Amino acid sequence: MEYLVSTLTFTGITLIGVLGVYMVTGLTGLFSFGQAAFLAIGAYISAVLYKSLGLPLPLAAFVAMLVGLAAGLLVGLPTVRLRRDYISLVTFGFGEAIIAVLNNTANVTGGAMGLSGVPQRTSFSLVLASVIACVAVVISYKNSKYGRQCLALRNDELAAKSMGINVERLKLVTFLIAGVMTSFAGVLYVFYTTYVEPGAFGWVISAEWMIIVFVGGVNSLTGAVVATVLLTGLPEFLRFASEWRIAIYCIIVLLILNFRPSGIFGEHEISLDFLRRLFRKGARTA
Amino acid sequence: MTLQLLINGISLGSVYALIAVGFALIFNILKFSNFSHGGLMSVTAYIGYVASVFFGRYIKALPLFIVILLAAALGGGLLAIVVERVAFRRLRNSNSSVIYYFISSITMGILMENSVTIFASSNFYSYPSFFPTSVIRFGALSVAIPDLLTFLFSGSSLVILLVVLFRTKIGLAIRSTSFDTATAKLMGMDPNRVVAATFFASGVLGGVAGVFLGINYTLYPQLGQLIVKGFVASVIGGLGSISGALIGAVLLGVVEIFLIGLVGAGWSPVVIFVIMLVFLLLRPRGISGVIVQEKA
Amino acid sequence: MSSLEAKGLSKAFGGVKAIDNFSFEVGGHDIVGIIGPNGAGKTTVFNLLTGIYSLDTGQVFLDGKELTGLPQHAITRAGIGRTFQNIRLFRGLSVLENVMTAADPYSDYNLLDVCFFTSRKRRREHAVRDLSRHYLKIVGLEGYEKERPESLPYGLQRKLELARALATNPKVLLLDEPAAGLNPSEVRAFIDLVRAIHDQFQFSIIIIEHRLEVVMELSSKIFVLNFGKLLASGTPAEIVCNKAVTEAYLGQEET
Numbered sequence: 001m002e003y004l005v006s007t008l009t010f011t012g013i014t015l016i017g018v019l020g021v022y023m024v025t026g027l028t029g030l031f032s033f034g035q036a037a038f039l040a041i042g043a044y045i046s047a048v049l050y051k052s053l054g055l056p057l058p059l060a061a062f063v064a065m066l067v068g069l070a071a072g073l074l075v076g077l078p079t080v081r082l083r084r085d086y087i088s089l090v091t092f093g094f095g096e097a098i099i100a101v102l103n104n105t106a107n108v109t110g111g112a113m114g115l116s117g118v119p120q121r122t123s124f125s126l127v128l129a130s131v132i133a134c135v136a137v138v139i140s141y142k143n144s145k146y147g148r149q150c151l152a153l154r155n156d157e158l159a160a161k162s163m164g165i166n167v168e169r170l171k172l173v174t175f176l177i178a179g180v181m182t183s184f185a186g187v188l189y190v191f192y193t194t195y196v197e198p199g200a201f202g203w204v205i206s207a208e209w210m211i212i213v214f215v216g217g218v219n220s221l222t223g224a225v226v227a228t229v230l231l232t233g234l235p236e237f238l239r240f241a242s243e244w245r246i247a248i249y250c251i252i253v254l255l256i257l258n259f260r261p262s263g264i265f266g267e268h269e270i271s272l273d274f275l276r277r278l279f280r281k282g283a284r285t286a
Numbered sequence: 287m288t289l290q291l292l293i294n295g296i297s298l299g300s301v302y303a304l305i306a307v308g309f310a311l312i313f314n315i316l317k318f319s320n321f322s323h324g325g326l327m328s329v330t331a332y333i334g335y336v337a338s339v340f341f342g343r344y345i346k347a348l349p350l351f352i353v354i355l356l357a358a359a360l361g362g363g364l365l366a367i368v369v370e371r372v373a374f375r376r377l378r379n380s381n382s383s384v385i386y387y388f389i390s391s392i393t394m395g396i397l398m399e400n401s402v403t404i405f406a407s408s409n410f411y412s413y414p415s416f417f418p419t420s421v422i423r424f425g426a427l428s429v430a431i432p433d434l435l436t437f438l439f440s441g442s443s444l445v446i447l448l449v450v451l452f453r454t455k456i457g458l459a460i461r462s463t464s465f466d467t468a469t470a471k472l473m474g475m476d477p478n479r480v481v482a483a484t485f486f487a488s489g490v491l492g493g494v495a496g497v498f499l500g501i502n503y504t505l506y507p508q509l510g511q512l513i514v515k516g517f518v519a520s521v522i523g524g525l526g527s528i529s530g531a532l533i534g535a536v537l538l539g540v541v542e543i544f545l546i547g548l549v550g551a552g553w554s555p556v557v558i559f560v561i562m563l564v565f566l567l568l569r570p571r572g573i574s575g576v577i578v579q580e581k582a
Numbered sequence: 583m584s585s586l587e588a589k590g591l592s593k594a595f596g597g598v599k600a601i602d603n604f605s606f607e608v609g610g611h612d613i614v615g616i617i618g619p620n621g622a623g624k625t626t627v628f629n630l631l632t633g634i635y636s637l638d639t640g641q642v643f644l645d646g647k648e649l650t651g652l653p654q655h656a657i658t659r660a661g662i663g664r665t666f667q668n669i670r671l672f673r674g675l676s677v678l679e680n681v682m683t684a685a686d687p688y689s690d691y692n693l694l695d696v697c698f699f700t701s702r703k704r705r706r707e708h709a710v711r712d713l714s715r716h717y718l719k720i721v722g723l724e725g726y727e728k729e730r731p732e733s734l735p736y737g738l739q740r741k742l743e744l745a746r747a748l749a750t751n752p753k754v755l756l757l758d759e760p761a762a763g764l765n766p767s768e769v770r771a772f773i774d775l776v777r778a779i780h781d782q783f784q785f786s787i788i789i790i791e792h793r794l795e796v797v798m799e800l801s802s803k804i805f806v807l808n809f810g811k812l813l814a815s816g817t818p819a820e821i822v823c824n825k826a827v828t829e830a831y832l833g834q835e836e837t
Contacts, residue, residue: 031388076567084384085319085525089517090562096514097559104552140696144703145686145710152672152683159670162632164658164687164750173693203511204399207392214389219674247404250397257390258376267674 005124010191011233012127014209015225016134016185020178021209022224023138027147028174029154030084034075034080034091036205038179041068042186043196044102044109047118047180052108057121068183071098072176078185080171087175095203104197114197115190122192130188134181135225141177142221150174211253217263227264289427291543291558298537300440305516306523306531307444308491314526315460315484318384321391322369323492324510325398326362330489330496331509332402334358335411342414351416355439355497362493366485369394378481384563391548395510403507411505413497432559438497443494444532447487456483516561524575584645584661584753584786585609591630591640593810600626601810604640608754608803613780613787615797617821618807619831624790625667627807628756632664633657644753659687663752665743667759667790671731677742678727681714684749717745720782721775737768739777748779757789761796773799798822806830 017039024030045064049055055063075094079087103112110116141147153160153167161167190196212231216223231252235245256263306325312320337357341350373390421428451457456479463470463480471477499509515538516531523534541561545554565572586608591603601623603631608614616624629635631642634656644651649657658664663684672680689710695703718724721741726734731742740760747755757776761769773796781802782785791797797804798818806821808830814821821827 025385031392042789074563078563078570082566082570083525085313086521086566087527088319088321088388089521090566092514092517093555093559093562096511097556100552100555104440104550136699137697140699140703144696144707145682145689145691146693148675148679148683149686151679155672155674156670158634158654159666160674160683161659162634162664162666163684163746165683166655166687177693184697195483202508204396207396209391209683211393211396213486218385231735244404246396246400250393253393254372254397257373257386257393261382261386 007233009122009124009127011229012124012131013122013185013188013192014232015131015228016188017182017205018209018212018224018228019134019138020182020185021206021213022221023141023150024173024178024183025217026213026221026224027142027150027154028171030171030175031088031210032091032178033206034094034177034204035178035209036201036203037091038068038071038182039186039189039205040098040102040196040198040201041071042183043190043201044115044186045183046187047115047196048108051115051118057191059115060270061184064187065180065183068179068186069176072179073172076175076179077171080168080175087171091206092203095201095206099198099201102201110197112198114195116195118190118194118196120192120194122188127188127192130184135221137181138221146170146173147162166185201223202248208249211249214257215249215252215263217265217267219267220263220265220269222269223263223265291547293429294433295540295543296437296536297437297539298502298543299536300437300444301495301502302515302519303444303532303535304440304491304498304537305513306519306535307447307528308488308495308560309513309516310520310525310528310530310531311447311484311488311491313520314528315463316374316481316530318387319391320488321388322373322393322395322398323488324513325395326365326489326492326510327496327499327513328399328402328507328510329365329502330358331495331505331532332411333361333493334415334497334500335505336486338413350414351435352525354413355494357441358493358497359452359490360493362489362491362496363486364390364489364579365398366489367482369489370482370485375478375481378477399507399510406505406507413501413505416501427452432501440494440498443491447491450487456480460484460487515558518558520572521562522565523573524572527572527574530572530574537573585643586631586662586754586786586788588627588631589641589643591627591642592638593626593630593635594638599810601630604807604810604812606805606812608786608788608813611780611784611786613789613800615777615801615804615818616788616790616807617792617794617797618813619802621809622807623810624807625758626666626810628758628788628790631657631756632662653711654767655687658750658761659784661751662756663747663750663754664756665747665758665760667762669739669743670744671739671742673732675731675732676727677723677729677731677734678711678714678718680731680742681717681745681749682710684746685710685713685717685751688751699785714745714749716740717748720748720779721745736763740764740772744775744779748783753785755787756787757787757791759790759792761791761793769793769796772796776800 017035020035024032032084042064045067046060049060049063050057075090079090102109149165153165153170157167212227213224215231216227231249309320309323334354334357337354340351341353345353373394374387377386377390421430422434451460459475459480460483463475463477499512503509519534519538520531522537523530542554542558545557549557589605591601591604601670604627609825616627617623630637630787633652644660644662649660672683684693691703691706715727718727721744723738723745724835731739734742764772777800789797789800804818804821805815812826813830814824814827
């Protein structure tokens, strides 16, 4: 039972990170290798502030998210006005830079040995509440002028600009929100696992999250949620050896790319409309 | 002393140039960022190692080194062709949007890196030393032999590539296709062949780079993430320009050596990242980058 | 009632001078046409006006306010709307959403409203939705709201482009070959539609068209471009009689 709760907790934290990727990659079409770096920022800043400075947890979390915001600005401002590839290249370098910072500030962060002794303050209910809140925000974002304009600019940036959409600002805003949300996930993460080390925040994590979004269907929020549960939760339940888990992800993706590129859910979302149709169909066959 | 550092820097820069140009080739021709290149370099680094073990029984020193380079280069080229076939050909034929190329290349990269992890995980391997770590003196200058050979072999690989690109028929085909695939097709060039040739060339460069990285940094599965140097070089030099990638890479190598002297190897990724940001703010198109004007 | 003034526009690509010192104006409630042989630079003019290309020399004024050098989205919001020659609709969105994205920049709510599900967001969203439906109705796309633009027949896609451009609330509307690919009855319907829209809204229209009947019928003034230069300008009647114009299109008479 405890194993179930722990897996669900971990899945929930991952889901928040994936939601960030959904906003940046799914809605806006940017490929950021830096999401894991925001996770690291959230984790380390909050943990260090809590342990070394004795800040109360909510304040430490808040500051961590602010730092995430600042980092997002630093990386995002010069890059959003450039072509799409730049944000990938720059966020990759950003991720490496953050890991280097963490490795080299051993007196504060524990360096490559990692930071331990963080008390466990994250409960399953906290994660559940956070997930619900974040999903709600992302749904609201998607069904708003922000979401639509993001989809438009992802589709055809030139036409979007010609329709009056401030493409640069929108990219930046989306990137920042995702960064802050992922930093928050980092706070939840470190106060759950009680130990972090820089190597856990490499670009492969960001890439894994992008893969999850893609498997679920890059246009579908529901898909992102379902895919997270499937790809994170299931292997844990089935006690997969972690080395093969990644290889299996990749093979799934390659299969999907070749045979069902729109992902599991494609364009569809679970909506009231969809559920209504589902029930009506079921009623008719009854 | 400074001149010494400069020489070290140029030598390191030549390896970075291999990475950057391998990446830039695909970017120029096929207009997407091939994120699997890092994974390829990880694999070829190990191919080189396997070759060194296998051939190391019969030959030593410089001949062994050359054989390893050839093995890695060939392995890299062939692997790249396979990658293209598996990951990108279908996308190309169905004219998919860029997003699918991103995902596909990332996935292939992770898969390649992961396969190295699975087969070589807990053990640390390293290349045997090929040449004496002595120096050659040029007047007041002493150049370490490894640096000199690195520069020579990387430089030659690049020169060979440029010769192929600019003096052979297939090179011409590659360059024409980079401008306009449709017209190139109409002129009788088989795009599949051209694309395969491009990937082969990119893989060869990646293979040679992999060996040098393996020598310089010892062998570990995540070696491929040094592709970030190629990214930074491309940003500095300008995306879309092969000469830019070259210049950016050499500059990066030189700057990095000086930085290591100043702040230590640990902090250099941070400083390099900052330099990249500064470049983006001041000269976003890089040193010789081209701004492509989108048509309405 | 708005006036757009373009003075001395020039643009070169590499060694080729695409536009050479082209000036024109459209004022009041006019409809103006730009015609010229293929490659004359007509679309380039639109791209310069809307900020897609940067001007080498020249200035653009809308109601006296200078638009030169502003970013694209700012130029659009200042009041220049356009359609594209090669239809550029947003494929991931529905027909209704395509129009909504053009109206969205004017929708007045912020991120806090999004995060906290305020009633302000709900109200604005309703308003945008209704407004967009209204524009769809005007162009005759009522009932197609949930469709995907790719699944629409060509003629309807052109109408959607028009509806989307209307939603940007333009003072001057640029139509780039809006009748291309339409059959004769569709062209007829299209001419009527443009006239209806022009009567209903108070903006000026600039049309690039190859179909001369469209331009002749709708415009009060025509500018003829050839090799990026202004060849002639005048009323439709004058242009039709202009020898230089016919030569540019048909070549010189053999003597």
